[in-house]
Amino acid sequence: MQSLWWQLFDILGTVAFALSGALVAVLRRMDIFGIFVLAAATAVGGGIVRDLILGRIPPAFFQNSMYFWLIIATMGVTIFFLRYMDTHRRHRLMHASINLYLFCDAIGLGSFTVTGTLLGCYMFPHYWVLCISLGLITAVGGGIIRDVLAGRIPATLIQDVYATASFIGAVVLYVLYIPLGQAADVASIICFAVTVGVRLLAIRYHWNLPRVKRRKRGQRF
Amino acid sequence: MQSLWWQLFDILGTVAFALSGALVAVLRRMDIFGIFVLAAATAVGGGIVRDLILGRIPPAFFQNSMYFWLIIATMGVTIFFLRYMDTHRRHRLMHASINLYLFCDAIGLGSFTVTGTLLGCYMFPHYWVLCISLGLITAVGGGIIRDVLAGRIPATLIQDVYATASFIGAVVLYVLYIPLGQAADVASIICFAVTVGVRLLAIRYHWNLPRVKRRKRGQRF
Amino acid sequence: MQSLWWQLFDILGTVAFALSGALVAVLRRMDIFGIFVLAAATAVGGGIVRDLILGRIPPAFFQNSMYFWLIIATMGVTIFFLRYMDTHRRHRLMHASINLYLFCDAIGLGSFTVTGTLLGCYMFPHYWVLCISLGLITAVGGGIIRDVLAGRIPATLIQDVYATASFIGAVVLYVLYIPLGQAADVASIICFAVTVGVRLLAIRYHWNLPRVKRRKRGQRF
Numbered sequence: 311m312q313s314l315w316w317q318l319f320d321i322l323g324t325v326a327f328a329l330s331g332a333l334v335a336v337l338r339r340m341d342i343f344g345i346f347v348l349a350a351a352t353a354v355g356g357g358i359v360r361d362l363i364l365g366r367i368p369p370a371f372f373q374n375s376m377y378f379w380l381i382i383a384t385m386g387v388t389i390f391f392l393r394y395m396d397t398h399r400r401h402r403l404m405h406a407s408i409n410l411y412l413f414c415d416a417i418g419l420g421s422f423t424v425t426g427t428l429l430g431c432y433m434f435p436h437y438w439v440l441c442i443s444l445g446l447i448t449a450v451g452g453g454i455i456r457d458v459l460a461g462r463i464p465a466t467l468i469q470d471v472y473a474t475a476s477f478i479g480a481v482v483l484y485v486l487y488i489p490l491g492q493a494a495d496v497a498s499i500i501c502f503a504v505t506v507g508v509r510l511l512a513i514r515y516h517w518n519l520p521r522v523k524r525r526k527r528g529q530r531f
Numbered sequence: 532m533q534s535l536w537w538q539l540f541d542i543l544g545t546v547a548f549a550l551s552g553a554l555v556a557v558l559r560r561m562d563i564f565g566i567f568v569l570a571a572a573t574a575v576g577g578g579i580v581r582d583l584i585l586g587r588i589p590p591a592f593f594q595n596s597m598y599f600w601l602i603i604a605t606m607g608v609t610i611f612f613l614r615y616m617d618t619h620r621r622h623r624l625m626h627a628s629i630n631l632y633l634f635c636d637a638i639g640l641g642s643f644t645v646t647g648t649l650l651g652c653y654m655f656p657h658y659w660v661l662c663i664s665l666g667l668i669t670a671v672g673g674g675i676i677r678d679v680l681a682g683r684i685p686a687t688l689i690q691d692v693y694a695t696a697s698f699i700g701a702v703v704l705y706v707l708y709i710p711l712g713q714a715a716d717v718a719s720i721i722c723f724a725v726t727v728g729v730r731l732l733a734i735r736y737h738w739n740l741p742r743v744k745r746r747k748r749g750q751r752f
Numbered sequence: 753m754q755s756l757w758w759q760l761f762d763i764l765g766t767v768a769f770a771l772s773g774a775l776v777a778v779l780r781r782m783d784i785f786g787i788f789v790l791a792a793a794t795a796v797g798g799g800i801v802r803d804l805i806l807g808r809i810p811p812a813f814f815q816n817s818m819y820f821w822l823i824i825a826t827m828g829v830t831i832f833f834l835r836y837m838d839t840h841r842r843h844r845l846m847h848a849s850i851n852l853y854l855f856c857d858a859i860g861l862g863s864f865t866v867t868g869t870l871l872g873c874y875m876f877p878h879y880w881v882l883c884i885s886l887g888l889i890t891a892v893g894g895g896i897i898r899d900v901l902a903g904r905i906p907a908t909l910i911q912d913v914y915a916t917a918s919f920i921g922a923v924v925l926y927v928l929y930i931p932l933g934q935a936a937d938v939a940s941i942i943c944f945a946v947t948v949g950v951r952l953l954a955i956r957y958h959w960n961l962p963r964v965k966r967r968k969r970g971q972r973f
Contacts, residue, residue, distance in 0.1 A: 335909070341961035343916055344909030358805075363579075365588035367807035372882035392964050440593035454680070459896070461905040463682040467556070467565030474564055519562035522613050584800075586809035661814035675901070684903040688777070688786030695785055740783035743834050 316421065319502070323418020324377055328353040328384040329411060331456045336392060338460050345389070348456055349381050356451030360426050360444050364433055412513055419476055420505035422449040424498045427480045431487050431494075438484055445480030446473060449505075471512035474519060479505030537642065540723070544639020545598060547632060549574040549605040552677045557613060559681050566610070569677055570602050577672030581647050581665050585654055633734055640697055641726035643670040645719045648701045652708050652715075659705055666701030667694060670726075692733035695740060700726030758863065761944070765860020766819055770795040770826040771853060773898045778834060780902050787831070790898055791823050798893030802868050802886050806875055854955055858917075862947035864891040865918045866940045869925045877930050887922030888915060891947075913954035916961060921947030 331352030335345040354371040361369035371377050426448025430441035450466050450473045457464040466473045483501035486492040511517070552573030556566040575592040582590035592598050647669025651662035671687050671694045678685040687694045704722035707713040732738070773794030777787040796813040803811035813819050868890025872883035892908050892915045899906040908915045925943035928934040953959070 336964045338905060338910070339963060340905075340909045341911060341963050343919075343961055344906075345964075347909055347915075362583055362804055363589055363593070365586070365807070368805055368876060368879065368882050372805070372876075372885060373879055375881050378881050389964055434589060434593075437589065437593055439596050439599050440589050443593060458679060458900060459906060459909065461682075461903075463559060463561075464565075464680060467561045467568055467680065468559070469562060473568075477564075519564055521560060521562050522557045522566075522610055583804055584810055584814070586807070655810060655814075658810065658815055660817050660820050661810050664814060679900060682903075684780060684782075685786075685901060688782045688789055688901065689780070690783060694789075698785075740785055742781060742783050743778045743787075743831055 319421035326414035352456040355455040416509040449476040475508035540642035547635035573677040576676040637730040670697040696729035761863035768856035794898040797897040858951040862944040891918040917950035
């Protein structure tokens with residue numbers, strides 16, 4: 311789990327999540343402290359909640375300064391990019407980088423789903439509600455905290471197949487690893503591929519989960 | 532505490548709380564993942580915070596899949612009800628079921644107040660601030676998380692005698708059980724009756740707690 | 753750390769923070785339960801999160817009823833003040849007391865920064881990310897929870913040199929205490945003086961942290 315590849319995925323995910331936090335903070339006209347808090351909350355908030363639920367004291371983020379520097383670096387690049395590019399070049403760059411961002415974000419979603427679910431499977435293999443919840447919380451908890459701090463309803467609760475990709479991946483990992491007894495590595499890779507795949511397909515084809523529709527126009531609930 | 536009756540009350544409360552979360556999510560136009568998160572947060576959010584404060588790892592919700600299935604079932608019935616009833620029949624049914632809902636919700640409030648306060652009394656009998664806070668947090672914490680996720684100010688902070696009913700019940704249980712040395716069963720039943728009673732009377736007579744009033748019309752604070 | 757002076761600072765900070773929570777609650781037209789919850793969340797919310805991260809079960813607030821009574825007393829005085837003063841006298845009193853309030857708040861910020869950072873240094877001296885985060889969380893976490901419950905974007909993320917004062921103080925304490933090996937008392941006093949000093953200067957000279965500015969008028973981000 312701590313192999314070089316997972317560490318790379320972890321770093322990609324942290325950077326992508328920190329970037330999304332920083333962008334939301336800038337849109338809300340926060341100052342640089344606010345930008346840091348939102349970047350950090352998005353990137354490591356889910357992992358901190360996971361560690362509190364598992365009683366891992368202190369949470370991993372606080373033990374390893376690498377995450378701190380990743381967040382600071384992401385924040386610095388984001389601010390530089392937004393501040394010093396002229397409008398025209400910025401728009402072109404943003405269009406070029408939006409796909410890169412969505413790709414990194416999907417990588418992060420997959421990576422965090424694997425680490426969260428796997429940690430649950432190691433510590434409490436018989437509690438499937440726990441293991442799958444941990445995958446979800448690690449992957450989407452940070453984004454929910456980001457949106458609450460930014461004063462908006464968490465995006466993942468309203469639209470998009472985002473948390474659902476993580477949920478499907480977590481179920482796949484749990485089922486392969488515990489009841490079917492596959493090796494952790496195999497189950498992890500399949501979970502990662504499923505999560506990232508579902509997420510990228512959802513972006514490509516604009517998938518949305520169903521909502522409860524009103525049956526008639528103008529009808530009040 | 533784990534007798535058949537308490538389990539029944541626990542189930543009734545979980546269902547009523549999950550229903551209130553699902554309804555708020557539908558009103559906010561969330562997708563089905565959002566509906567599940569709000570239903571779960573309302574039903575078990577308070578209990579998870581209680582368990583984190585007491586260091587119970589992992590929190591009870593994650594150990595017992597019953598709560599998960601109760602939330603899924605409640606959600607399914609709610610969505611079916613809102614989606615497939617025609618408007619006229621739905622309105623009649625809603626009027627018929629609103630009283631049932633308020634009754635179940637009051638049962639849940641009472642039941643969660645008892646389990647939260649009692650758990651505190653077992654583990655840390657000398658910390659009355661802790662025991663009473665745990666009763667309150669277990670009973671109303673989920674509703675507060677629901678409202679924060681739905682982007683509104685928590686209803687229980689603004690109006691209604693809701694948290695207050697739980698607070699009175701928790702104080703009654705603590706005083707009867709620890710300083711007065713009554714049996715846990717007796718104290719629990721009285722706490723439950725007081726909480727549910729105060730809540731139902733508050734609904735019936737539209738009680739509200741006082742606010743700080745402005746003395747003159749048009750006067751700015 | 754638990755000497756008489758620190759206890760005095762702790763009390764001043766708790767009162768100032770409870771006051772700010774109560775005022776926000778009144779502005780949002782909350783009832784007296786809401787006023788209590790916001791006062792308590794502001795005064796002890798940061799400390800509770802700090803204790804959960806450090807695994808201190810149960811958190812300090814729940815063990816010592818002093819904080820509870822301080823919050824109740826602050827709340828009572830605030831409500832009395834807002835309710836029974838006539839407008840003219842109230843406005844004069846408010847102008848007279850706003851400086852006192854800002855001063856107490858700065859004292860609280862400094863005091864909570866010291867206790868949070870120092871606790872981290874005692875328990876996990878080698879994790880600097882943890883120690884500095886704990887100082888920040890203890891000092892500004894309560895205010896962030898207050899603003900989330902009040903349905904607004906946390907003020908400290910948007911404007912003002914507030915969290916930054918706490919951050920600078922926490923870095924100073926950590927550097928003096930762990931790498932430079934100074935006595936805890938000396939490091940604490942310097943941290944306290946730096947935090948309070950930066951905060952008071954920021955109030956006096958209306959300091960704000962930079963934001964990401966748009967380069968042209970009317971340019972959309």
